[in-house]
Amino acid sequence: MFRKTVNELRQRLRRPMLALVLAGATALPAQAESLADAMVAAYRHSALLDQNRAVLRAADEDAASALAALRPVLQWVANYTYQNIEGFDGNSRSLSLQASMTLYDFGRSAIAIDIAKETVLATRAALVGVEQDVILGAVEAYLNVRSATEQVDLQSNSVRVIGQEQRAATDRFDVGEITQTDVSQADAALAAARANLASAEGELQIAREVYRTATGKMPGKLSPPPPTPKLPATLEQARDIGRRSHPAIQESQRQAAVSELGVAAAAAERNPQLTGSASLSTSRNKSLSPFGGISHGGQDVGQLSLQMSQTIYSGGRLPAAHRKAMAQRDAARAALLNTSRQVDQAVGTAWAGIDVARAQIRAIDEQITAAQQAYDGVREEATLGARTTLDVLDAEQSLLEARANKITAEANLQLAHYQLLSAMGLLTVENLKLGIPTYDPSAYYNAVQDAPYTSRQGKSLDRVLRAIGKQ
Structure with a gap:
């Protein structure tokens, strides 16, 4: 009896405790989305990455096709022929098995x-470049949403403050302290603030x-950006990293190698x-004769042959192809040099963007401090009749512009850091350590490099790779 009473007491205590736990779980706020979440979503959602992965797999198959050219070609040929010659009907049937192979x-x-193979490596580098663009687009979209949200909050607060000023101006006009001109100025300032708020809300919606296009979903509550990535000690170190790591340079190097081989291929023709x-x-x-006679015949034949051929004269086609290959080689070398210079420029531009944004933030902080003091002083002097309503509104507008400029400068500072990572070739899922499965560009190549006679294996691998990319 005592044990039953104790169990009933436990059950009664357990119910309110369970209800309290459930209520607390329900009241927990939704977890804010981080910048890393946005980058991961963009990596998984991007149709552009899917497109270029398919382009890479097509290049892998080109390598398999080149290897297959060294193997024999086996085919069967069936033939049926009917003839009628001067009243004689006849037909013939044949079946042959043929094999041919380039020996040398x-x-x-x-x-x-x-x-x-060099084209495959160039296409892999191009895929890394697309990955960088996708991730940088996600970073920019994330920062733009946060910046636009802060601008909306700032403009909303401005409407509230100017609304207070407008009501105060109306009250002072009613008691004869100021003129209708002051009230009209406050009305105009309030209307301008509302217009700016509407514009900020439009920018936020855009x-x-x-963000939805970049990541596949509308943004929720976004958490503040993480600390900015660590940078090299000097600009020259950053440029050295870019020259070694940037996928555009690696792609151009491979394309230059392809063009060199193209010259050799044209000569080998x-x-x-x-x-x-x-x-x-x-x-x-x-065969059947008009007089009813029937004749039958047949034969079995085996044949082996060797053939060597060489073009003696092509009408100038082969020399033209050789000259064209040399011109393409020169173009690829120039493209490599130009790409290297563009990477250097991108690194320098991003580095300068970081310095500029930092300097702007320092100056804007000083501007905000001074503008806040000026605004507080002007408001106090206006209550004493030493300042007009327009003076108060001008001071408030200066403070608002300074705060808005700081929002923009802070977003620019964050973006410039990731632009520098991209310019150095380091803005990848692997380098950022986002902790998700990534697309292995060599897996499909390893499966088809021996040119398997069936594509069933490739199709199966395709499904696996797509599943990995969408996890």
Whole structure:
């Protein structure tokens, strides 16, 4: 009996405690989205990344095709023929199995394989560049939403403060302290503040739409950005990292290698080519004469052959192709040099953007402090009749502009840091340590590099890679 009473007491105590826990869990605020969350969402959501991954897989298949050119080609051929010659009907059937293979082409196939491999590496570098663009777009969208939200809050507060000033001006006009002109100035300032608020709300809505496009979802509550990434000690160190790591430079290097091989491939087109072929065939013939006679026949044939060929004269086509390849090589070298200079410029621009934003923030902090003191003083003097309503409104506007400028400068400082990472080639999921599964650009190549005779394996791997990319 005593044990039953104790159990009932426990049950009664447990119910309110459970209700309290559930109520507390329900009251917990939704977790704010971080900048890392935005970058992860953009990486998983991007259709542009999916597109370029498919482009890379197509390049992987080109490498497999180049290797397949060294292997024999086996095919069967079936043939049926009906004839009527001067009243004689006849038909023939044949079935043959044929195999052919390039035995030696003096380096042409080997060069084609090297070209395909270098193209794969160039396409991988291009994919990294797209990844950087996607992540930088997410960073910019995130910072724009936060900046636009703060601008809306600032403009809302401005409408509230100017509204108070407008009501105070109306009260002072009613007691004869100021003129109707002062009231009209306050009315105009309030209308301008409301217009600025409407504009800020529009900018916020636009920023939210850009964020949705970048990440696949509308932004919720965004947490403050994390501390800015650590930078190299000097600008020259940053440029050295960019020259070594930027995917655009790596892609241009691979393209230059492809163009060099293209010159060798164009020269190899003048070399002879040795091919071998083998076939087995069986044929059956049947003929019917106008007098009713029927004749049958057939034969089985096996054949082996070797063939060597070389172009002696091409009408100028082969020399033109060789000259074209050399021109393309020169263009690729110039493109590499130009890309390197562009990366240097991007690093220097982002570095300068960081310095400018830091200097702006320091100056704006001083401006805000002075503007706040001026505003407080003007308001106090206005209550004593030493200042007009317009003076108060001007001081308030100066303070508002300083605060708005600081919001913009802080966003620019954050963005410039990530722009510098992008310019150095370090704005990737792996380098940022976002802790999510990433697309392995070599997995598909490893599966198809031996040119398997069926694509079933490639299709299965495709599904696995897409699943990894969407986790």
